[in-house]
Amino acid sequence: MDRTSEEFLEHSGQKSTGMSIKDRIKSSERLKKIAHFMLIPRNRYRPRWWVRALLNPFVHKKGKNAVFSRKARKDLFPFSPFELGANSLIEDFSVINNAIGPVIIGERTLIGISSVIIGPVTLGNDILIAQNVVISGQNHGYEDANLPISKQKDIVKHIKIEDEVWLGANVVVVAGVTIGKHAVVAAGSVVTKDVPAFSIVAGNPARIIRQYNPKTEDWDRIKKNDK
Numbered sequence: 001m002d003r004t005s006e007e008f009l010e011h012s013g014q015k016s017t018g019m020s021i022k023d024r025i026k027s028s029e030r031l032k033k034i035a036h037f038m039l040i041p042r043n044r045y046r047p048r049w050w051v052r053a054l055l056n057p058f059v060h061k062k063g064k065n066a067v068f069s070r071k072a073r074k075d076l077f078p079f080s081p082f083e084l085g086a087n088s089l090i091e092d093f094s095v096i097n098n099a100i101g102p103v104i105i106g107e108r109t110l111i112g113i114s115s116v117i118i119g120p121v122t123l124g125n126d127i128l129i130a131q132n133v134v135i136s137g138q139n140h141g142y143e144d145a146n147l148p149i150s151k152q153k154d155i156v157k158h159i160k161i162e163d164e165v166w167l168g169a170n171v172v173v174v175a176g177v178t179i180g181k182h183a184v185v186a187a188g189s190v191v192t193k194d195v196p197a198f199s200i201v202a203g204n205p206a207r208i209i210r211q212y213n214p215k216t217e218d219w220d221r222i223k224k225n226d227k
């Protein structure tokens with residue numbers, strides 16, 4: 001069985017519908033192959049159209065007035081959760097993938113043009129994600145020097161982005177990071193560590209450049225030597 005089949009079936013154990021059918025499929029190599037073929041075309045990482053059109057709407061949640069652009073890619077599988085909160089918008093050419101972990105998006109959150117979100121990722125409310133942002137809860141294992149990286153185990157770590165965050169254009173957020181409430185990530189930054197609430201980070205790796213001071217109600221500059 002190829003790596004994709006293993007991946008999808010491994011993760012099909014997540015909260016979803018029809019556990020008993022799933023268990024039966026998982027216990028048989030033949031059924032696994034058939035199920036995989038029915039869900040995903042050969043050599044592809046996206047579900048067949050009928051999965052998106054006929055299965056997903058029954059298991060995924062979409063709030064009132066939420067918009068998932070027709071030109072965005074819905075790489076969404078019914079065995080893993082996906083939620084798009086009320087009044088949120090996923091812009092054209094974005095890709096949302098929940099194969100390896102759930103993607104949960106709160107209310108009034110904007111995912112800008114050409115952004116990519118690979119679960120497990122949780123986004124809060126009132127978040128602004130600019131253009132070309134990549135947020136991926138998935139890393140590839142590389143430790144075995146005798147095995148191609150593409151054949152090694154995925155390392156999956158949840159990314160959490162709290163309410164009111166703004167991610168500038170071309171930001172990358174790596175697996176396992178939490179970005180606190182009302183934080184700003186400057187354009188082009190690579191976020192490799194948690195970002196405190198009410199702070200501004202910039203650069204690669206992203207470092208704090210400003211922090212909100214509730215006493216002065218100002219955003220204090222943080223110089224490199226201050227940290």
Ligand SMILES: CC(C)(COP(=O)(O)OP(=O)(O)OC[C@H]1O[C@@H](n2cnc3c(N)ncnc32)[C@H](O)[C@@H]1OP(=O)(O)O)[C@@H](O)C(=O)NCCC(=O)NCCS
Binds near residue numbers: 131184210
């Ligand atoms: C972060 C940002 C909001 C500016 O915040 P600011 O508080 O006004 O920051 P300042 O301009 O005072 O810059 C503070 C320091 O951070 C640096 N800095 C600002 N933006 C930076 C960036 N994107 N990458 C690296 N460093 C950056 C500045 O050079 C300055 O460094 P210095 O202390 O050595 O002089 C802005 O630079 C930014 O990145 N905006 C995102 C724009 C965008 O992506 N728009 C897409 C549409 S939503």
